[in-house]
Amino acid sequence: MKKKKMVLSSKTMDVDFVRKVEELSGTSVRRCFQCGKCSAGCPMATFMEHPPNRIVRLLQLGQWQRILAGRSIWYCVSCETCSTRCPNKVDLAAIMDALRKLSWDQNGPSKESYVQLANRLFLENIRSYGRQYEMRLAAVFNVKSGQFLKDMMLGPKLFSKGKLKVFHQTNRNIAEIDRIFQRIEQMRKNGEAQ
Amino acid sequence: MTAKRKLNYAYYPGCSLHASANEYDLSTRALFDALNIGLQEIPDWFCCGATPAHNVDELLSLSLCAKNIDMAEKVAPEMAVACASCFSRMKFTHHILSKNETKRRQVEKAIDAPVTLSGDVKHILDILARDFGLKQLAKAVKKPLQGLKVACYYGCLLTRPPEVPKLDDCEAPTIMEDLLHTAGAETVQWTHRMECCGANFTLSRPAVVIQLTNAILESARAAGADCIMVGCPLCHGNLDIRQEEIENKHRTSYRLPVLYITQLLGLAAGLPAEKLGLDSQMVDPRPLLKSKGLI
Numbered sequence: 001m002k003k004k005k006m007v008l009s010s011k012t013m014d015v016d017f018v019r020k021v022e023e024l025s026g027t028s029v030r031r032c033f034q035c036g037k038c039s040a041g042c043p044m045a046t047f048m049e050h051p052p053n054r055i056v057r058l059l060q061l062g063q064w065q066r067i068l069a070g071r072s073i074w075y076c077v078s079c080e081t082c083s084t085r086c087p088n089k090v091d092l093a094a095i096m097d098a099l100r101k102l103s104w105d106q107n108g109p110s111k112e113s114y115v116q117l118a119n120r121l122f123l124e125n126i127r128s129y130g131r132q133y134e135m136r137l138a139a140v141f142n143v144k145s146g147q148f149l150k151d152m153m154l155g156p157k158l159f160s161k162g163k164l165k166v167f168h169q170t171n172r173n174i175a176e177i178d179r180i181f182q183r184i185e186q187m188r189k190n191g192e193a194q
Numbered sequence: 195m196t197a198k199r200k201l202n203y204a205y206y207p208g209c210s211l212h213a214s215a216n217e218y219d220l221s222t223r224a225l226f227d228a229l230n231i232g233l234q235e236i237p238d239w240f241c242c243g244a245t246p247a248h249n250v251d252e253l254l255s256l257s258l259c260a261k262n263i264d265m266a267e268k269v270a271p272e273m274a275v276a277c278a279s280c281f282s283r284m285k286f287t288h289h290i291l292s293k294n295e296t297k298r299r300q301v302e303k304a305i306d307a308p309v310t311l312s313g314d315v316k317h318i319l320d321i322l323a324r325d326f327g328l329k330q331l332a333k334a335v336k337k338p339l340q341g342l343k344v345a346c347y348y349g350c351l352l353t354r355p356p357e358v359p360k361l362d363d364c365e366a367p368t369i370m371e372d373l374l375h376t377a378g379a380e381t382v383q384w385t386h387r388m389e390c391c392g393a394n395f396t397l398s399r400p401a402v403v404i405q406l407t408n409a410i411l412e413s414a415r416a417a418g419a420d421c422i423m424v425g426c427p428l429c430h431g432n433l434d435i436r437q438e439e440i441e442n443k444h445r446t447s448y449r450l451p452v453l454y455i456t457q458l459l460g461l462a463a464g465l466p467a468e469k470l471g472l473d474s475q476m477v478d479p480r481p482l483l484k485s486k487g488l489i
Contacts, residue, residue, distance in 0.1 A: 079390040080354035118398035119246040132209035
């Protein structure tokens with residue numbers, strides 16, 4: 001596959017976006033000197049088109065569109081190995097969170113829909129039930145991702161071991177949880193939080 | 195003998211322990227009861243937000259955790275967490291809110307309560323090895339786990355990043371081994387004790403999990419382990435519930451039981467198998483434990 005040539009100029013380097021990433025993550029991408037330790041230890045690097053060290057490099061060069069268009073940020077599993085091993089204290093796991101947030105908020109262009117769908121359903125479950133309702137999470141994920149038979153064989157086994165609860169757990173804090181979501185939405189509308 | 199319990203904790207089980215990791219909850223309660231450590235479940239605790247929340251919405255993640263911490267502080271000064279993922283999120287919340295005044299004010303507004311952070315958050319490994327202590331634990335061992343070779347699996351979030359959980363060394367921890375040696379078991383040296391299992395990708399991208407966990411199981415087998423020990427329901431689910439699938443995909447057979455720390459220590463403390471949920475595992479550990487004369 002022919003790669004698109006990267007042209008660096010004040011027009012193609014969007015530094016404002018990178019500043020936002022640095023502000024959200026509380027870490028500086030300029031500290032990275034490309035030793036590659038993050039990618040060497042990353043369990044998910046083989047699944048990414050841009051391994052962690054290259055993500056930082058692309059940020060240094062203001063090329064964030066290339067990052068958000070791909071699947072890499074959604075394939076990060078938040079294991080914290082990169083942040084633990086970085087000799088320059090670049091908190092790459094926090095950078096990944098910041099990139100995902102910026103992409104998520106703008107409904108970004110990434111084609112990695114399964115991880116984003118799982119995230120969305122997980123958060124919806126918290127708001128509706130207070131605690132994770134694992135059976136519903138898996139069932140709705142299968143329906144919405146069109147994989148109706150995924151893990152079908154596991155269901156009865158889990159059920160027989162008492163690991164699959166058919167009903168969700170009740171929680172008396174459910175109204176308070178919804179208020180937390182509402183307050184955060186309101187704060188964002190008022191520009192009091194990002 | 196109902197002497198006043200010296201150690202008392204506000205217990206946060208986390209969502210998995212009330213469903214797919216029911217045996218972790220059962221064995222934790224049974225073990226703590228046997229050791230006379232008080233565990234009081236936080237009434238109406240709710241989800242910490244786990245990975246999906248902090249991945250896309252830090253403020254939501256911090257707020258959910260801060261509210262749970264606030265409720266825990268009303269129960270007891272210290273919070274006991276069994277799930278490594280919940281533990282990590284609670285510790286991150288403590289870490290971030292204690293040094294970032296802006297985020298702290300935002301969270302206070304979101305949960306409409308002051309964030310005092312007066313209590314502490316502890317993983318049950320920490321409570322067992324340090325608060326209760328190895329010396330006392332040695333005295334509580336009634337049935338040493340002799341002849342059992344265990345691969346201690348730490349995974350990611352119990353130790354990483356070093357400045358947050360502060361449970362043990364971030365690259366070469368020994369807390370699990372220390373506990374097991376006290377209980378009379380052998381532990382093996384192996385390569386994958388700190389590698390990631392794929393965690394919540396079990397829902398969205400199980401093929402990733404199957405590749406990562408296969409390497410972990412292979413390493414444990416190569417080291418001669420009889421079983422794997424974990425302190426996290428996600429690690430457990432990926433290694434135990436998915437093990438048959440991993441075997442089919444990679445055309446091999448591991449049949450390696452995956453046990454929680456509380457199940458193994460519970461056995462050593464003389465608790466019966468049914469109190470530890472040993473029948474809830476997908477890879478049945480009972481034949482192994484029988485062959486070692488432990489049940």
